[in-house]
Amino acid sequence: MAANSPKQKGEARAxxxxxxxxxxxxxxxRRDATILxxxxxxxxxxxxxxxxxxxxxxNIAGVYHLFDMNSSNGTYLNKNRIVKVKLSDGDIITxxxxxxxxxxxxxxxxxxxxxxxxSAKQNSPDHKSSLVDTLIEGEIRQKRGxxxxxxxxxxxxxxxxxxxxxxxxxxxxxxxxxRFEDDVEIxxxxxxxxxxxxxxxxxxxxGSTNGTYLNGNKIKGMHQVRDNEIVRVGAIELxxxxxxx
Numbered sequence: 193m194a195a196n197s198p199k200q201k202g203e204a205r206a207x208x209x210x211x212x213x214x215x216x217x218x219x220x221x222r223r224d225a226t227i228l229x230x231x232x233x234x235x236x237x238x239x240x241x242x243x244x245x246x247x248x249x250x251n252i253a254g255v256y257h258l259f260d261m262n263s264s265n266g267t268y269l270n271k272n273r274i275v276k277v278k279l280s281d282g283d284i285i286t287x288x289x290x291x292x293x294x295x296x297x298x299x300x301x302x303x304x305x306x307x308x309x310x311s312a313k314q315n316s317p318d319h320k321s322s323l324v325d326t327l328i329e330g331e332i333r334q335k336r337g338x339x340x341x342x343x344x345x346x347x348x349x350x351x352x353x354x355x356x357x358x359x360x361x362x363x364x365x366x367x368x369x370x371r372f373e374d375d376v377e378i379x380x381x382x383x384x385x386x387x388x389x390x391x392x393x394x395x396x397x398x399g400s401t402n403g404t405y406l407n408g409n410k411i412k413g414m415h416q417v418r419d420n421e422i423v424r425v426g427a428i429e430l431x432x433x434x435x436x437x
Contacts, residue, residue, distance in 0.1 A: 241288030347427035377426035
């Protein structure tokens with residue numbers, strides 16, 4: 193496939209084209225991260241083989257990456273099952289029985305395209321209006337903000353609570369807060385914690401030596417963390433909560 197850059201001049205914007213529709217229905221991706229799933233996310237797909245939160249497309253320093261979110265049936269790029277992969281213009285993403293073509297377009301040409309996609313009624317006579325929600329980016333930006341709170345339990349049984357204003361946080365021995373540097377089982381950059389615009393928390397191990405655990409299970413790929421679920425790195429446990437800012 194072509195390199196991860198648009199042929200058009202001007203600022204690039206990522207778009208998904210629903211390949212099984214003749215009219216070229218499109219979804220404009222968010223500038224940070226877009227979640228695809230059957231029940232939760234920015235792109236909702238009515239496909240029984242698609243997990244509730246299936247995969248995520250994330251913009252990292254201007255380059256788009258595709259992450260599987262521990263889906264039951266897997267995420268495929270150009271017919272190859274992936275966990276994490278860089279995207280290029282023209283790539284085909286398949287989840288369940290549904291496929292999208294990833295494209296990089298000139299931003300000015302896609303301003304009219306919605307950022308929200310719902311296919312729950314795609315077989316109805318009014319399928320076109322049900323496919324694309326009328327919610328625009330301005331409304332998304334006006335949504336209330338969220339703050340991430342970490343309750344950290346150390347090996348010696350002591351606790352520490354930290355309030356974080358940022359939406360992306362790396363936990364490891366290089367972290368500027370906490371006492372993670374005291375645990376030799378923790379890598380310098382061990383796990384990524386991400387807070388999305390919907391107030392949902394996701395974690396991804398960063399190739400750590402000893403792994404990241406969610407409720408006692410070693411994780412691979414991107415995972416959602418719900419209330420009261422425990423994340424463990426080394427001998428340290430993290431309880432992550434979200435509060436409105």
